[in-house]
Amino acid sequence: MQLNFTEYGDRGAPLLILHGLFGAARNWAGVARALAANRRVLALDLPNHGGSPWTEDGGYMAMADAVAGFMEAQGIGNADIMGHSMGGKTAMSLALMRPELVRRLVIVDIAPAGYDHSSQPEIDAMLALPLAEVQARSHADQLLSADIADAGLRAFLLTNLGRTSDGFEWRINLAGLKALLPDLHGFPFDRGARAYGGPTLFIAGAASNYIRHDHKPAMDGFFPQQSTSVIDGAGHWVHADDPAALLDAVQGFLT
Numbered sequence: 001m002q003l004n005f006t007e008y009g010d011r012g013a014p015l016l017i018l019h020g021l022f023g024a025a026r027n028w029a030g031v032a033r034a035l036a037a038n039r040r041v042l043a044l045d046l047p048n049h050g051g052s053p054w055t056e057d058g059g060y061m062a063m064a065d066a067v068a069g070f071m072e073a074q075g076i077g078n079a080d081i082m083g084h085s086m087g088g089k090t091a092m093s094l095a096l097m098r099p100e101l102v103r104r105l106v107i108v109d110i111a112p113a114g115y116d117h118s119s120q121p122e123i124d125a126m127l128a129l130p131l132a133e134v135q136a137r138s139h140a141d142q143l144l145s146a147d148i149a150d151a152g153l154r155a156f157l158l159t160n161l162g163r164t165s166d167g168f169e170w171r172i173n174l175a176g177l178k179a180l181l182p183d184l185h186g187f188p189f190d191r192g193a194r195a196y197g198g199p200t201l202f203i204a205g206a207a208s209n210y211i212r213h214d215h216k217p218a219m220d221g222f223f224p225q226q227s228t229s230v231i232d233g234a235g236h237w238v239h240a241d242d243p244a245a246l247l248d249a250v251q252g253f254l255t
Contacts (some may be wrong), residue, residue: 003070003156005044009036013103013255014079017043021112021119021184022157022172024050024140028084031239037247039254044070044122046171047239049160049179059183061159066092068101080254082106084165084239088183090139095196096189096222105223106250109236111215112222114186122148123178126157126170132175134168148246156237156245193222200226201253205234229253 006025015035017028021030025032025043032041044054046063055062067090071079080103083091088110095102125147134140140161144154160172177184200223202209211219211228219226229249 001047001053001069002064003044003046003053003066003075005042005070006032007025008032008041008043009039012039014042014076015069016076016079016081018039018046018067018081018083018090019043019049020085020087021177022049022122022160023084023087024159026050028161028239029059031243031247031250034243035225042074046090048176049253050171054173054176056179058173058176058180060089060093060188061097063090067091067094068098073099077101078103080104082107082108082250083110083144084108085110085236089187092196092222093188095198095200096194097197102196102198104198104254105196106203106253107130107200108203108246109205109210109238111202111211112187112189112191112218113215115210116185118181120178120181122157123174123181125176126160127178131168131170134161137168140159140168156216177252189222191218192231193208195221196223199253201227201249202226203238203249204228204230205236205238206230206232207241208236208238212234227253 025045028043032043035041047055047058081091088107092112095105102137143155148154162171231242231245238246
């Protein structure tokens with residue numbers, strides 16, 4: 001599988017950035033440009049997202065395999081890996097499966113654990129959008145508002161709506177992701193089965209509940225060299241809520 005990516009900078013140790021569910025490499029462009037001042041940064045579109053291929057086998061181990069294959073194709077022997085949410089679980093899976101590929105690990109607002117929330121309502125609302133009737137992105141936003149009240153969330157989801165010569169289409173594998181949700185909301189490894197011994201930084205949004213105190217035993221068990229940084233005022237989308245604080249934490253850790 002050939003993953004789509006955007007590269008920033010051409011010197012220094014490589015850093016791979018992996019986005020979250022419903023996201024794409026472009027969501028991390030500002031952070032990637034800032035980090036590329038003194039290193040090579042590659043922001044990837046994970047399978048079923050952005051410009052990367054769609055696949056039925058899109059669980060965490062399959063996505064980690066895809067990232068490993070990308071590194072091999074790019075001639076990258078090992079790299080620092082940063083992942084947010086779904087991308088964070090993909091990065092953790094890669095580190096646990098192929099630790100020799102990961103120099104240092106940055107995990108943004110996700111833990112190595114299962115979650116009891118579901119993204120199915122958002123997927124169902126997107127699938128129900130009558131694309132043939134959509135006249136403009138603002139019209140799509142109006143139609144989605146009946147099922148998704150949060151304007152910021154709608155704006156994020158609509159970054160996946162693309163215009164064609166015939167109208168609009170979703171550029172994300174909604175049906176495939178819906179089938180994969182039980183896997184994506186879980187974590188593919190049992191505690192004690194594997195561990196990654198390299199330096200690991202968890203970054204938590206203080207206003208988010210994705211990294212909780214009860215997650216610490218799993219974080220320590222899988223990643224014994226982990227430390228945690230909490231960003232005040234940030235929610236789950238830390239890179240959008242406070243990119244400056246995120247950059248400070250990441251650059252301090254990587255240097």
